[in-house]
């Protein structure tokens with residue numbers, strides 16, 4: 001198996017899962033995400049080197065991708081620019097990593113004699129801000145009006161933000177390579193994923209970021225009024241679904257699945273704060289600012305297609321999942337403290353640059 005972006009959060013969880021099942025795994029990563037070197041160090045310690053690491057970039061290392069695609073039967077394509085905010089400030093890099101990078105992976109698979117399966121990690125952001133779905137505002141959260149419980153794959157696509165556009169373009173390419181070239185591809189439109197090895201930062205990975213902020217006494221920023229609702233999926237459940245798709249590829253090639261925690265695993269930010277203080281004694285200091293572009297007031301994945309075709313559903317509830325992530329963060333407190341101290345410096349630099357830009361404008 002070739003895992004692009006395999007040194008990142010979902011990547012190292014997937015790699016651990018498949019190594020434990022006896023697979024040969026090659027990680028392909030450009031190590032652009034902070035914390036990835038640490039992830040590989042831990043993997044080397046824990047998994048006794050039963051994997052290979054190739055430093056490469058999906059944007060430009062076409063030959064290398066081609067060579068690797070000849071030697072594998074599955075490509076799990078995770079490599080991406082992952083933050084909406086970064087996509088707004090640097091749309092070209094976002095496009096190159098997400099749209100062009102995915103195109104290069106698909107071409108490597110198409111031209112490979114091995115014709116590997118390609119699993120692609122898309123996002124619920126391809127459905128945009130869901131403006132056509134009426135929402136009601138309750139005391140602690142938004143809810144869908146009219147008894148709707150989730151969003152299925154039949155929801156019209158509505159790319160919003162450069163990240164939504166680049167991931168959405170890639171999502172459609174991956175789907176179409178199954179139609180036009182008969183490549184065995186599957187698209188997963190993922191909700192919010194959380195779990196161990198998540199080096200969350202303000203821009204991405206908010207569950208881990210809020211927990212880390214709570215543990216280290218850092219303030220957090222809320223975009224909007226905190227009533228926005230997300231369905232949370234524990235990373236182990238996600239990775240188990242990848243395996244189901246590989247095992248059932250004859251039935252699911254060319255398909256698209258929404259994957260999330262579903263209606264049983266939703267939280268608004270306000271509810272998340274309450275859970276943290278009541279169950280874990282973590283009290284967060286927060287300030288509010290305006291809603292981010294394309295932010296959905298509520299997203300809940302309708303997982304029924306994944307259940308119908310893959311007999312997959314989430315098994316780890318939010319209370320258990322958050323507890324397990326907190327335990328992992330506490331156990332790695334020292335390493336994380338070093339990482340977030342250097343992260344804090346770079347956040348300060350970015351904030352300073354913003355101030356300089358706005359004073360020039």
Ligand SMILES: NC(=O)c1ccc[n+]([C@@H]2O[C@H](COP(=O)([O-])OP(=O)(O)OC[C@H]3O[C@@H](n4cnc5c(N)ncnc54)[C@H](O)[C@@H]3O)[C@@H](O)[C@H]2O)c1
Pocket residue numbers: 004005006007008009010011028029030031032033036056057058059077078079080081082097101121122123124167189190191192193194205
């Ligand atoms: N985490 C979530 O909640 C979530 C939700 C929906 C979709 N996704 C998708 O899942 C995938 C993995 O996300 P993650 O949370 O593990 O993010 P991550 O940032 O932890 O991992 C991404 C990895 O890709 C690598 N990378 C980035 N650009 C690259 C390039 N051009 N070439 C090679 N490697 C590159 C990074 O170094 C990093 O290791 C992404 O495609 C993301 O869009 C994640």
